[in-house]
Amino acid sequence: MSSVFITGGTTGIGMEIAKNYLSKGWKVGVCGRDRQKFLSSFSGMEDRILFYEVDVTEREKLKAAISEFSRPTGLNLVIANAGIAYEHKTKLPDWDYSYRMVQINLVGVMHTFEAAMEVMIPQGHGHLAAISSLAAFNGLPGVAAYSATKAAVIKLCESFSLDLKKFNIDVTTICPGFIATPLTASNTHPMPFLMSAPKAADKIVNAIEKKKAIYSFPFIFAHIVKLMGLLPRGFYKKLMTIKMFNFSKE
Ligand SMILES: NC(=O)c1ccc[n+]([C@@H]2O[C@H](COP(=O)([O-])OP(=O)(O)OC[C@H]3O[C@@H](n4cnc5c(N)ncnc54)[C@H](OP(=O)(O)O)[C@@H]3O)[C@@H](O)[C@H]2O)c1
Numbered sequence: 001m002s003s004v005f006i007t008g009g010t011t012g013i014g015m016e017i018a019k020n021y022l023s024k025g026w027k028v029g030v031c032g033r034d035r036q037k038f039l040s041s042f043s044g045m046e047d048r049i050l051f052y053e054v055d056v057t058e059r060e061k062l063k064a065a066i067s068e069f070s071r072p073t074g075l076n077l078v079i080a081n082a083g084i085a086y087e088h089k090t091k092l093p094d095w096d097y098s099y100r101m102v103q104i105n106l107v108g109v110m111h112t113f114e115a116a117m118e119v120m121i122p123q124g125h126g127h128l129a130a131i132s133s134l135a136a137f138n139g140l141p142g143v144a145a146y147s148a149t150k151a152a153v154i155k156l157c158e159s160f161s162l163d164l165k166k167f168n169i170d171v172t173t174i175c176p177g178f179i180a181t182p183l184t185a186s187n188t189h190p191m192p193f194l195m196s197a198p199k200a201a202d203k204i205v206n207a208i209e210k211k212k213a214i215y216s217f218p219f220i221f222a223h224i225v226k227l228m229g230l231l232p233r234g235f236y237k238k239l240m241t242i243k244m245f246n247f248s249k250e
Pocket of ligand 1: 007008009011034035081082083131133134175178182
């Protein structure tokens, strides 16, 4: 039986990915900080999925959870999905929250991959995946630390995809646009091409199955975002002052 461990698998994208793999008959483990979220999301399914109450910033606790989950079946796939974003986008950052974001969105991915590699290298195969974001491709107003953590995740994965080839470990980075989850529920700005979480999970599972190195979606939005990344920076700065992109408050 194939097995997948998903960090932050109790709501939103992670929860939908977990349900997707459950429907395929995989052994599924998820972690999160709040057991109540797990119980309400997986009501009636608790006996088919393993839950670990772990914060991804806790390196040793996460290692212990992933190691326990992997016994005796091994670990085919880990998905570093846990992440936080800004509820209130402001021109001057909330520094404490930004440092916390780096710990969860970037260091948490490193903790997840470290724990998974400790299982996958000895077993001789595996697949690491991380959820980055289309916000990684350009510095966006009001979300400096978020854009930075997600860009760092892309490069972390790209390097690992080279370093881990000899261990028969694949690496996939997923860059979604706006997905309807609790994370985006409080956004007051426009969210073009907003996609439902089950549809996003379908696309993510499919990209992982195909062992894509990097997968950005929705297709049209991803191309617009990447084109914006090619613009001369002076022009990009002017473009981002128009009202539609005015995400951040004073
Ligand atoms: N929604 C979007 O539009 C969108 C777009 C691009 C990328 N993403 C990325 O996709 C990922 C999932 O986002 P989502 O929209 O599904 O958000 P969500 O619904 O808020 O889910 C976040 C999940 O992460 C868990 N989590 C948060 N901090 C954690 C921590 N320190 N340790 C362990 N678990 C933690 C949460 O559970 P607890 O709170 O109980 O810990 C929850 O299960 C994130 O990395 C996000 O940046 C989302």
